[in-house]
Amino acid sequence: MPKTGTVKGRVTGSGDDRPIAGITVRLAGDTLAGTSNGNGLFLIRRVPVGYNTLYVAAEGFHAVTTESFLVTASDTAVVNIALDTMQVALSEVVVAVSPLAATTESPVSMRRIGTEEIDMTPGANRDISKVVQSAPGVIATAIQRNDVLVRGGGANENKYYLDGIEIPVLNHFAVQGGSGGNASLVNTDLLRSVNFYTGAFPAAFGNGLSSVMDMRMRDGNPTRFKGKLILGASDFGINFDTPVSRNGKTTLLASYRRSYLQMLFSVLGLPFLPTYNDYQFKLASKLGASDEFYLIGLGSFDYNRLNTGLKDPDDDQKYILGYLPENRQSSYVFGAGYVHRFRAGQLRVVVSRNAFTNKLYKHERNDKSLPRTIDYNTEQSDNRVRAEIELRSVGGFRFTGGVGGGSGHYDNTTRRPAYTGGQLRTERFDSRLSFGRYELFATLSREFFGKRFSVLLGLRADGTTYSSEMHNPLRQLSPRLNLSYNFRPQWTFSASVARYYQEPPYTSMGYRDSTGVLINKANGLRYIASDHFIAGIAFTPDAHSRISVEGFYKRYSDYPVSLIDSLPVSTGDFADYTIGDVPVRSVGKGRAYGVELSYRNTNLANTVVNVSYTFLHSQFNRPGADLRPTDEYVSSDWDVRHILNVSAIHKFGRNWTLGAKWYLTGGSPFTPYDFGLSSQTGAWDARQRPYYDYALYNSRRLQAFHQLDVRADKVWYFAKWRLGFYVDIQNLYNFKAAGQDILMPETDASGQYVPDPQRPGHYKMKTVAHDIGGTVLPTLGITVEF
Structure with missing residues (x-):
């Protein structure tokens, strides 16, 4: 039974997408490595099957650890790496850029979620709405639903985007006007990564409060x-x-x-x-x-x-x-x-x-x-168009x-x-x-x-x-x-x-x-x-x-x-x-x-x-x-x-x-x-x-x-x-988990509500224990x- 696979990819500069040659790309925690050629391409063979990460530490660049990715024997995994130029003295200690690092655009309240975490989170069943319920500040309720409740905000205060396109309805059986639902309609098998922001939202993403x-x-x-x-x-x-x-x-x-x-x-x-x-x-x-x-x-x-x-x-x-x-x-x-x-x-x-x-x-x-x-x-619909430009250096500014x-x-x-x-x-x-x-x-x-x-x-x-x-x-x-x-x-x-x-x-x-x-x-x-x-x-x-x-x-x-x-x-x-x-x-x-x-x-x-x-x-x-x-x-x-x-x-x-x-x-x-x-x-x-x-x-x-x-x-x-x-x-x-007791009318043998003889125009009421x-x-x- 095969136990190894192959990883290939391309090493480029993060600022201009140019290929970088001579960069050693290592399998994290292992001696396996490959070196990028003149087109920035690298290849690593005999990589253990399962989830892996790559590590790059090259002179003149910030070190990088990639998101986890899956290696199989039946296909080649493709992982591209972008390197940032280092602008500090080489004697200084520089922490590697990793999937856990913050960004200039969102230095706080941002969580990267990779495919391994999505696949393996217990109780989530590969449902992205349930995966993020493990993030800080997100409430998980006793009722098994997909309401994303962030930092004391309601379920209607969240916005969702797929490849830059707004997704107004994320869940099956959604509550209209309030989001929520019982199961995510996004198939996480098709996702590469998820950035979950609970604050410091990028300006291109509008219409969200929580x-x-x-x-x-x-x-x-x-x-x-x-x-x-x-x-x-x-x-x-x-x-x-x-x-x-x-x-x-x-x-x-x-x-x-x-x-x-x-x-x-x-x-x-x-x-x-x-x-x-x-x-x-x-x-x-x-x-x-x-x-x-x-x-x-x-x-x-x-x-x-x-x-x-x-x-x-x-x-x-x-x-x-x-x-x-x-x-x-x-x-x-x-x-x-x-x-x-x-x-x-x-x-x-x-x-x-x-x-x-x-x-x-x-x-x-x-x-x-x-x-x-x-x-x-009811039916609601939207037609949307958005154009955005990113300039990496305008007088030293992005x-x-x-x-x-x-x-x-x-x-x-x-x-x-x-x-x-x-x-x-x-x-x-x-x-x-x-x-x-x-x-x-x-x-x-x-x-x-x-x-x-x-x-x-x-x-x-x-x-x-x-x-x-x-x-x-x-x-x-x-x-x-x-x-x-x-x-x-x-x-x-x-x-x-x-x-x-x-x-x-x-x-x-x-x-x-x-x-x-x-x-x-x-x-x-x-x-x-x-x-x-x-x-x-x-x-x-x-x-x-x-x-x-x-x-x-x-x-x-x-x-x-x-x-x-x-x-x-x-x-x-x-x-x-x-x-x-x-x-x-x-x-x-x-x-x-x-x-x-x-x-x-x-x-x-x-x-x-x-x-x-x-x-x-x-x-x-x-x-x-x-x-x-x-x-x-x-x-x-x-x-x-x-x-x-x-x-x-x-x-x-x-x-x-x-x-x-x-x-x-x-x-x-x-x-x-x-x-x-x-x-x-x-x-x-x-x-x-x-x-x-x-x-x-x-x-x-x-x-x-x-x-x-x-x-x-x-x-x-x-x-x-x-x-x-x-x-x-x-x-x-x-x-x-006990919820609020149910208050409801009493019923007779035929299932009809029983009137209250002491209060005309009222039903006789009872309370019923309610587990949520x-x-x-x-x-x-x-x-x-x-």
């Missing part, structure tokens, strides 16, 4: 066809990786996946049965030595039906079946990019179109022969700038019950909305004192034709300043001060009242603003490890506040299926602050180790009369106070890998129910869920939540193919790569 995820796809194989089959406990998939042209300059990378979660959930006796499909592709073509063109696509088709065939459902199952609608969703993103490289920099142009369709419907008593009580049909624009469209037809003014009524409206948007951004940066001190100044401006409050980009001016100082060879102090703006969700922008008026436009809806203040110190003893401490303070303003319950539209429990489709005003204020401690080591005795602890506060201002701000702050839904993550992934001999992750999250705040309102027959019939007592908003707190996930992988390498097996177990010791987490979830999988 995080930006920059995902980069790899190109297809230029020499031969490759395929991969994946068979897991909940889904199956197939990947294609092939040259399209004879010379290998045009390649195709593609995948298709389909779940059979409905079978697993039916066996587990869950009240909902989801099925999802997704596809992803990249067609890339090298037009010449300096030009590249690519097409990408990403899409999904999802269907979630109710498990009405449950025999003798318990109260928890009855509750979910009572309020949850059935759901059909579809989404797509198609984009094209052109990159032209020249000696002084590069030009990139991207164009894209995306669309998201969401249909929710529910019948009386879940009987499809009866009328629908909920009939919600300049990046660009412009962009496009259009947004939103259609919504809603028929649903509502309880207002003590009356049960049917809310009906049809909304059609189209508007233009535009953006402008620029950054100027420079490194001083032999690259020990760096400064970046940036500016971004956004606007839309939606309303007079949002059309002037000067009102959404986003300045930013990043500083970094390497005050000792292995010690760095960094800081960032910035303001960010985010467009309100389509659900709020397109909401109309019963007369057809865009009521939120009339209410002066504006961009949401957030000011970030971040500072930290990092100690980097070698290219494999990093210890850091970071403090952050986020200040929110102009947050949309619901005129129904006086709460910011980002709040709401995990049972919500849309967020923001209510009348609002942009008067909300908030703050989130805390400190993060982190230790990462990508090669500690052949083990990848990550440890992080975050202490945070997340609060919103409690509005007074007429929604005027007050001096009182109350906990937001994400004010968990403590987040602890400990993970280790060890590589044993014979291609065995074992990983474990333990994490703890402090108790989430919750709001007690309004018993009187919830028990009213009209109120309950409209919502099929209890109402909250907002006078006691988030005045109570759940218990802390913790969980242990483990994963074992075994791989067999053959001459022309690769076989993998894995077992992943979430919540190994079966910790039961606690299931041991094992997953088995087989992969065949050929």
Whole structure:
């Protein structure tokens, strides 16, 4: 059975892409090496199969350690290396540039995630949304969902990009207006790397308040066809990786996946049965030595039906079946990019179109022969274009700038019950909305004192034709300043001060009242603003490890506040299926602050180790009369106070890998129910869920939540193919996470709600214990790569 493979690549200068000859490229931790020729090309044979890294230490250049990459016996791994010229005396100690190093553009709050971490993270099942839940400042909830909750911000405050193209919908079964979902629709097999920013966002990436995820796809194989089959406990998939042209300059990378979660959930006796499909592709073509063109696509088709065939459902199952609608969703993103490289920099142009369709419907008593009580049909889409230029040296400065624009469209037809003014009524409206948007951004940066001190100044401006409050980009001016100082060879102090703006969700922008008026436009809806203040110190003893401490303070303003319950539209429990489709005003204020401690080591005795602890506060201002701000702050839904993550992934001999992750999250705040309102027959019939007592908003707190996930992988390498097996177990010791008790009406033998004889017009109510987490979830999988 083959145990080695081959690695090849090209060594160039990072500033001008010129080939560099005579550079020795070594396998990290080994004596194997290759030397670049006159074209910068190198070749290393007999490299052990599995994940590896390369190391370069050449006179006159900063040392470099590459991201980890996979070596197989059946194909040659391609790894290109860019070197930075050293501008300090050779006697000084210089830490190698590594995947853990910060950048001038984002000296704080940026985490690089390589393919090995994505593949092996326990409990994540190669889902990028779950992988980043191990990062400092990111909350993992007891409910197994993909909501990315960063530094006390809501799930609708994050933005996602794939090869520079915005991805509005990242997850299957997404909550419209709030992101989240149950599984990522991005196939991580097709990714090269991920940069996850929790602050100091690059100016080219707009519209985010809490995080930006920059995902980069790899190109297809230029020499031969490759395929991969994946068979897991909940889904199956197939990947294609092939040259399209004879010379290998045009390649195709593609995948298709389909779940059979409905079978697993039916066996587990869950009240909902989801099925999802997704596809992803990249067609890339090298037009010449300096030009590249690519097409990408990403899409999904999802269907979630109710498990009405449950025999003798318990109260928890009855509750979910009572309020949850059935759901059909579809989404797509198609984009094209052109990159032209020249000696002084590069030009990139991207164009894209995306669309998201969401249909929710529910019948009386879940009987499809009866009328629908909920009939919600919506579609939103965007057309976008952006051009940016990067100049590596303008009078010693690095300049990046660009412009962009496009259009947004939103259609919504809603028929649903509502309880207002003590009356049960049917809310009906049809909304059609189209508007233009535009953006402008620029950054100027420079490194001083032999690259020990760096400064970046940036500016971004956004606007839309939606309303007079949002059309002037000067009102959404986003300045930013990043500083970094390497005050000792292995010690760095960094800081960032910035303001960010985010467009309100389509659900709020397109909401109309019963007369057809865009009521939120009339209410002066504006961009949401957030000011970030971040500072930290990092100690980097070698290219494999990093210890850091970071403090952050986020200040929110102009947050949309619901005129129904006086709460910011980002709040709401995990049972919500849309967020923001209510009348609002942009008067909300908030703050989130805390400190993060982190230790990462990508090669500690052949083990990848990550440890992080975050202490945070997340609060919103409690509005007074007429929604005027007050001096009182109350906990937001994400004010968990403590987040602890400990993970280790060890590589044993014979291609065995074992990983474990333990994490703890402090108790989430919750709001007690309004018993009187919830028990009213009209109120309950409209919502099929209890109402909250907002006078006691988030005045109570759940218990802390913790969980242990483990994963074992075994791989067999053959001459022309690769076989993998894995077992992943979430919540190994079966910790039961108790949620807020359910308040619901009592039912008689026929399943009908029981009226309260002591209170006419009310139901008799009861409380039911509600576990929001606690299931041991094992997953088995087989992969065949050929």
